[in-house]
Amino acid sequence: MAQIAHTKRNVRSLKEIYTHWRYQIGLGSASYVMRLGILLLFGIFFGVPVLWLFIAPTKAHRELISLSPLAIGNVQNLLDSWTRLTNFNRGIMFRWAQNSVWYVGAALILCMTVTIPAGYLLANVKFKGRQVLLWATVILMLLPGDATVLPMYMLLFVLRMINTPWAVILPAGLAPAAVYLTYTYYKSVMHRDIVDAAKVDGCSDLAMFWHIGLPLARSVVAMLLFTQFSILWNGFFAASIFLERDLIKTLPVGIAVMAQQTGALNPNPTAYGKVLLLRPDMALISIFTVLPVIIIYLISQRLIVRAATAGAIQGE
Amino acid sequence: MSVTSVAAVKPAHKRQWRFNAAVLLGVPYLGFMLLFGFVPMILALIFSFSKYGSFQPEYFAAGFSNYISILKDPQLITSFGNVFKFAAIMLPASFVGALGVALILDLAQDRVGEVMRTIYFVPGAITLPAVALIMIFMFDPGISPFGFLLRLTGARAVGEIMTNRTLIPFMVILRFFSSSGGWIAVFYGALTGINREVIESAMIDGCNPWQMAYHIKRPLIMGYVFFMMITLTISSIQIFAEPYIMQTSLGTTSPIDPYWAPNMWSAFITVRTGDFGKSAVISLIMLLISLIAAIIIVTRTGQFKTDVVRE
Numbered sequence: 001m002a003q004i005a006h007t008k009r010n011v012r013s014l015k016e017i018y019t020h021w022r023y024q025i026g027l028g029s030a031s032y033v034m035r036l037g038i039l040l041l042f043g044i045f046f047g048v049p050v051l052w053l054f055i056a057p058t059k060a061h062r063e064l065i066s067l068s069p070l071a072i073g074n075v076q077n078l079l080d081s082w083t084r085l086t087n088f089n090r091g092i093m094f095r096w097a098q099n100s101v102w103y104v105g106a107a108l109i110l111c112m113t114v115t116i117p118a119g120y121l122l123a124n125v126k127f128k129g130r131q132v133l134l135w136a137t138v139i140l141m142l143l144p145g146d147a148t149v150l151p152m153y154m155l156l157f158v159l160r161m162i163n164t165p166w167a168v169i170l171p172a173g174l175a176p177a178a179v180y181l182t183y184t185y186y187k188s189v190m191h192r193d194i195v196d197a198a199k200v201d202g203c204s205d206l207a208m209f210w211h212i213g214l215p216l217a218r219s220v221v222a223m224l225l226f227t228q229f230s231i232l233w234n235g236f237f238a239a240s241i242f243l244e245r246d247l248i249k250t251l252p253v254g255i256a257v258m259a260q261q262t263g264a265l266n267p268n269p270t271a272y273g274k275v276l277l278l279r280p281d282m283a284l285i286s287i288f289t290v291l292p293v294i295i296i297y298l299i300s301q302r303l304i305v306r307a308a309t310a311g312a313i314q315g316e
Numbered sequence: 317m318s319v320t321s322v323a324a325v326k327p328a329h330k331r332q333w334r335f336n337a338a339v340l341l342g343v344p345y346l347g348f349m350l351l352f353g354f355v356p357m358i359l360a361l362i363f364s365f366s367k368y369g370s371f372q373p374e375y376f377a378a379g380f381s382n383y384i385s386i387l388k389d390p391q392l393i394t395s396f397g398n399v400f401k402f403a404a405i406m407l408p409a410s411f412v413g414a415l416g417v418a419l420i421l422d423l424a425q426d427r428v429g430e431v432m433r434t435i436y437f438v439p440g441a442i443t444l445p446a447v448a449l450i451m452i453f454m455f456d457p458g459i460s461p462f463g464f465l466l467r468l469t470g471a472r473a474v475g476e477i478m479t480n481r482t483l484i485p486f487m488v489i490l491r492f493f494s495s496s497g498g499w500i501a502v503f504y505g506a507l508t509g510i511n512r513e514v515i516e517s518a519m520i521d522g523c524n525p526w527q528m529a530y531h532i533k534r535p536l537i538m539g540y541v542f543f544m545m546i547t548l549t550i551s552s553i554q555i556f557a558e559p560y561i562m563q564t565s566l567g568t569t570s571p572i573d574p575y576w577a578p579n580m581w582s583a584f585i586t587v588r589t590g591d592f593g594k595s596a597v598i599s600l601i602m603l604l605i606s607l608i609a610a611i612i613i614v615t616r617t618g619q620f621k622t623d624v625v626r627e
Contacts, residue, residue, distance in 0.1 A: 027424050027525055031423065031524075031526065035424065039420065039421065039428065039432045042417055046435050046493065048461050048462075049461075052450075064459045065458045065459055069459060069463060113344070114344045117340075117345070118341065121342045127342075136349060136353070139610050140353050143607065143610055144547075144554055146551075146554040146556060147554055147603055148353075148356050148357065149579070149583075150360070150582050150586055150599045153587075155351075158359070173345075173348035174345075174348040174349055174351075176349070206340065234442075236557045240560070241583055244587075251443075252445050253445075255443070255446055255449065256561055256565070260565055265449065265566060283449075283450075286450065289443060289446060290442045290443060297440070297441035301501070305498075305502060305505050
C-alpha cells in the first residue's frame, strides 16, 4: 500500500515536473521535438566537420578511408603526422607560427593605440569635422578589408613595403569597426551630464580622457582584443599577396602553401613527386592554426556577438 | 590648417583646448584612415589611367584604354558572373538558414539551445583556408562522415562531386558553414532583446510559438537581416580564399581557373604581370559596387547612428 502511494506521489511529481517544464519552455511536445530535430540537424552540419578535423590526425593516411570516418585512431599516428609537419621545409611551420604571433601582437598594440583615443574623441569631444569623420568611419567599416587589398598592394608597392612584415602590421592601424565600437561604448558609458559637470569644474578634454576615458576603456579593450585578434590571426587574402617570401609568411598562408606544394589534397599526390605531407597532416596543421582562435571564441562568445551587434543595439 | 589660425586668434580661449585635444587624440586615426583607407582608392584611380608595359609606368598615358580592354574582356562577364551566381544562392540560403535557425532557437530557452548556438558559432573561428580544406575532405566520398550520402549519387572521388556544375553550390555550403553561426548569434541576440510585453500580448491573443516567430518576431529583427543581406552581397563579390585554395590545392583536377573570381583575376594580373592599370580597373568596379552597398546600409537601414548633432 505504502509503496503504491509512494509511486503515485512520484508520478504526480513527474507530471508536475512535465507541466512546469511545459510552462517554462512554452512549447507543446510535438513542437519541442520538431525544434530539437531541426537544431540537431544543423548541429550535425556545423559540428561534425569540426569534430572530424580533430579526429583525423589520429589516423594514418590509409585509415582515413578504411576506418569509420568518426572512429578515433591512435597517438602514434598523431606523432607521425607531427613529425612530417615539423620536417616540412625544415620546420618552417614554427617560423610561420612565430610570424603570426609577432605580426598579430604588433598589429593589436598599434590598433588599440590608434583606436581608443579616436573612439573617445568621436564620442565626447565637439570639433569641426566630427560628423565627416564619423561618416567616413562607418563607410570604411562596411567595406570589407578585402575590397581594398589590391589597391593597397599598389600603395605598399610604392612604399616599398611588399614582402616586409610592415605590409600586414601597419594597415591594422586603420580599424574603423573598432573605432565605431569604441565610439558607441563611450557614448553609452559617459553620459552627457558627467562630461558637462567635469567641464564646469574646469577639466579639459585631454585631462578627461586621461582621468575618466582611459580607466573606463578596460572593458572595450577586452572586446576589441577578442574581435581584432580573430580577424588579424585568420587574415588570408592580404597576407597571401603581400608576403611572398616563404620565411615571412603567416600560418593561414602556410596552410595554403603546404596544400599547394605537397599535393596532399590532390587525388594523385604522386604527380607532385615525393609525397611530403598527407591528409591527416593537413588536418593537424589546420588544428594548430585555428586552436588559439577557437579557444578565444569560446571564452568570448558573448563579447564578440555584442561587438557585432553594437551598431544596432543602441537603436533599441 | 585651422589649427594655427584658431591658435593665433584666440590663444587663451577655452575652445582652443578642445581643439588641441581633438588634434592629439584623432591625428593618428586620421592619418591611418587617409593612408590606408583613401590613398589606395585614389592610387587605384590614377593607376587605372596609367600605362604599364615598359619598366617605368607612364601615369595618365593610357587614357581609357585599360577600362576598354577590361570591359571588352570576356573574362569580365565570367568572373563577375561567377560571384553574382554565388551571391544569388548565398543570400537566400543565409536568409532562410540563419534567420530560420535563430527563430527556431528562440522558440524556447533551454540548455540544448545554448549548446547548439555554441556549436554553430565555432566554425566562424576557423580561418578560411582551413575551412576550404575541411570542406574538400567533407566532399570526398571515401573519407567524409557524410560519405554515405555522397555515395548515393554514385560518386567515388571528390573530383566527381566537385565539377563545374556543382562548384558554386559547394562554395555556398562552405561559406554558409563558416559565416552563418555568427549571424545566427547576432539574430538570436536581437530576438532576446525584443520587448517581452509584445510577446506576452501576442500569447494572450492566442498566437502559437511558430506563428509568433514568423509574424511577430521576424518583422522586428528585419533590420539586422537586411544588414546581413547587404554585407553578404559585398563579401560575395570579394570572395577569394575559398576558390583560391581549391584552385591551388587540387591542382589539375580542380574545376577552377586562376581568374575564377574578380579578386583572383585582379590578383593574378597584379602579382604575375605587374600590370596595375588593368587590375586597378577590376578593383575599382568591385569597390564601386561595395561602396554603393555600404552607403545603402548607412542611409536606408538607420542601423548606424552617425548623427552627432541630435544627441
